[in-house]
Amino acid sequence: MKMKKVTAMSMAVLMAASMIPSVPVMADGGGKVYYLNFKPEADEAWQNLAKAYTEETGTEVTVVTAASGQYETTLQSEMAKSDAPTLFQVNGPVGLKNWKDYCYDLTDAEITKGLTSDAYELKDGDAVDGIAYVIESYGLITNKTLLEKAGYSLDDIKSYDDLKKVADDIQARKDELGVKGAFTSAGMDGSSDWRFKTHLANLPIYYEYKEDGIDDTDAIKGTYLDQYKNLFDLYITDSTCDGAELSAKTADDSRNEFVNGDAVFYQNGSWEYAELSKTYSDDELAMIPIYFGVDDENEGLATGTENYWCVNKNASDEDVQATLDFMNWCVTSEAGTKSMAEDMGFTIPFKTAEAPTNVFVKQDAEYTEAGLTPVSWNFTTMPSEEWKNGVGTALTAYAAGTGSWDDVVSAFVDGWATEKALSE
Amino acid sequence: MVGRTIKKWWPIFVLPTFAAFVIGFLWPFIWGIYLSFCKFTTVQDVTFVGFSNYSKILLDNTFSHSFWLTVVFAFVSSILINVLAFFIALALTKGYKGTNAFRTVFFMPNLIGGIVLGYIWQTLLNGLLSKWGQPLLSLSARNGFIGMLILLMWQQIGYMMIIYIAGLNNVSPDLIEAAQIDGATNRQILFKIKIPMIMPSVTICTFLTLTNGFKMFDQNLSLTGGDPGKQSQLLALNIYDTFYARSGPQWKGIGQAKAVVFFILVVVIALIQLRATSSKEVQQ
Numbered sequence: 001m002k003m004k005k006v007t008a009m010s011m012a013v014l015m016a017a018s019m020i021p022s023v024p025v026m027a028d029g030g031g032k033v034y035y036l037n038f039k040p041e042a043d044e045a046w047q048n049l050a051k052a053y054t055e056e057t058g059t060e061v062t063v064v065t066a067a068s069g070q071y072e073t074t075l076q077s078e079m080a081k082s083d084a085p086t087l088f089q090v091n092g093p094v095g096l097k098n099w100k101d102y103c104y105d106l107t108d109a110e111i112t113k114g115l116t117s118d119a120y121e122l123k124d125g126d127a128v129d130g131i132a133y134v135i136e137s138y139g140l141i142t143n144k145t146l147l148e149k150a151g152y153s154l155d156d157i158k159s160y161d162d163l164k165k166v167a168d169d170i171q172a173r174k175d176e177l178g179v180k181g182a183f184t185s186a187g188m189d190g191s192s193d194w195r196f197k198t199h200l201a202n203l204p205i206y207y208e209y210k211e212d213g214i215d216d217t218d219a220i221k222g223t224y225l226d227q228y229k230n231l232f233d234l235y236i237t238d239s240t241c242d243g244a245e246l247s248a249k250t251a252d253d254s255r256n257e258f259v260n261g262d263a264v265f266y267q268n269g270s271w272e273y274a275e276l277s278k279t280y281s282d283d284e285l286a287m288i289p290i291y292f293g294v295d296d297e298n299e300g301l302a303t304g305t306e307n308y309w310c311v312n313k314n315a316s317d318e319d320v321q322a323t324l325d326f327m328n329w330c331v332t333s334e335a336g337t338k339s340m341a342e343d344m345g346f347t348i349p350f351k352t353a354e355a356p357t358n359v360f361v362k363q364d365a366e367y368t369e370a371g372l373t374p375v376s377w378n379f380t381t382m383p384s385e386e387w388k389n390g391v392g393t394a395l396t397a398y399a400a401g402t403g404s405w406d407d408v409v410s411a412f413v414d415g416w417a418t419e420k421a422l423s424e
Numbered sequence: 425m426v427g428r429t430i431k432k433w434w435p436i437f438v439l440p441t442f443a444a445f446v447i448g449f450l451w452p453f454i455w456g457i458y459l460s461f462c463k464f465t466t467v468q469d470v471t472f473v474g475f476s477n478y479s480k481i482l483l484d485n486t487f488s489h490s491f492w493l494t495v496v497f498a499f500v501s502s503i504l505i506n507v508l509a510f511f512i513a514l515a516l517t518k519g520y521k522g523t524n525a526f527r528t529v530f531f532m533p534n535l536i537g538g539i540v541l542g543y544i545w546q547t548l549l550n551g552l553l554s555k556w557g558q559p560l561l562s563l564s565a566r567n568g569f570i571g572m573l574i575l576l577m578w579q580q581i582g583y584m585m586i587i588y589i590a591g592l593n594n595v596s597p598d599l600i601e602a603a604q605i606d607g608a609t610n611r612q613i614l615f616k617i618k619i620p621m622i623m624p625s626v627t628i629c630t631f632l633t634l635t636n637g638f639k640m641f642d643q644n645l646s647l648t649g650g651d652p653g654k655q656s657q658l659l660a661l662n663i664y665d666t667f668y669a670r671s672g673p674q675w676k677g678i679g680q681a682k683a684v685v686f687f688i689l690v691v692v693i694a695l696i697q698l699r700a701t702s703s704k705e706v707q708q
Contacts, residue, residue, distance in 0.1 A: 080468045080469075094671050097672050097673075098465055244557075244563075247560045247563050248560055248561075383671070386484075386669050394653070397652055400563050402564065
């Protein structure tokens, strides 16, 4: 009987104990930083940088990285906790709509003064809610070796017509050249379709905004959708695979084709450099503008940002201060700028930035110096994820031949108006 | 003696589980219902808005399609799963050689998670469809629907089969023998004795398959993702999409309101079904 009692008691204690969550380690005095990172590819570099900062200053920095495509969901649940992220990011004006009530006004912050241009401030009224911390470019990544093997050089491609001519020729001679197609597969799987429903779709929006002299609209007209169709047609015709298979092709498929030398052109951005440079030397890689057939002689790479840092204003004063100090340290100190330039391969829009080693980023600077106008990132004004998904679905069906281009136009133009109205 | 000890010590055994139930289920559930009347970005920081979320459920035109698709899907999948599971159970209680091996094999798919199954079947089915020159899963609502059916059947038949086998093993051999002596055919034994005797199993299995069909989320997410254009989107995924894929805090509350409507629907249908099938159960 005694024995039973003891057993019962100890079982109960065990059960109760297993329910108590492990107690988080609190930093003694001073604030702490909790950064919810958006970029999985830079996770390791951020962890190292955080460790270096803690060693130097004693401030505790936690970096957590959300899984690819899960940032918004992770942020929502993390922000509801008592130990919420003190530093998080939004992707632009549309993303800010969800979070503007949580953003600390950065107008007087040290880091804001270090920005190279006030275009990198994300404003809500007069308040600076976010600041861009990385500038990226995208375009057509080109395998120079294969291009030369086909008898062309980069100078032969200066417009959409040139691009089409070269691509069609490579496609026609693909067996002789030992490639599977001119372009890597335009995969429409969820891991890859943003390259077309968001990045490529930026070009018609960019030219329309430019023509109308606006930077956002409630109703897109679709003036340049024909050019959009031309390029997408080119991607799916001069491709490594049949259009009907694209719905299942992933981002990895596409990258692997480029890495294996199965295709010459690959639409993606400067963030791919780290992966591609494992296989190719800098001399073999180039990024050319996505020639759109509107203003080709002046068109540069698409350069901009969808990465804005925001500070959680609901955090305690010490934590906010610690976060501001950490951000400033990242973009001004030697260790911080070096890590951001070399380990993460970022171009950061701050006066104190280190020169990046990323060959695509260097090229972007060269194009701009040569007088080309970078295409700005207007996809941050796209109405919602729903709109992008609608365009993506229509593109997939069009590529497979089960849908028509009219469906794409309707998803693009009508969908824009509907979704803009719904998000107000 | 035992009764007295239980009387004295019951809180120790009941309270931990009860506390877990309250923390992990009851409280989130009540809070979730409250959230459907609120506008919010994070679940701790909310503004009460009354019934306006409910009036906006139909605003984005996706709810009613998902609703009817889910109803059709739940009924079709329940019927197919139960009929097939029953016949497999019947075959595997006949004492054929290797019965145990077959039971294990049929049950195993149940041990794999829905997301993983979804991706595996996506590869398999897409391979087959592309060989046949058919539109892939994410391009055709019909193929997507059939794909989800196949996946759910493959996953659940084994589980229901085990329940039916247990039921069939409990049918007293005396009854069957008596029927045989009276000259009943196999078909008569099946319909007049076995099926009435296993009605409790039928009740459980239809309940499980119906509610599983209504609640299906991860298989839907990974197999078709709702493509093309939400045509294969079931209700649970529609709620998730409303919550996460739209910009603006107002959509969180609308998603939550949809979830409450969804909950009421599943409860009502499950209750009707329970009443209908349990009234057919017979006492031995």
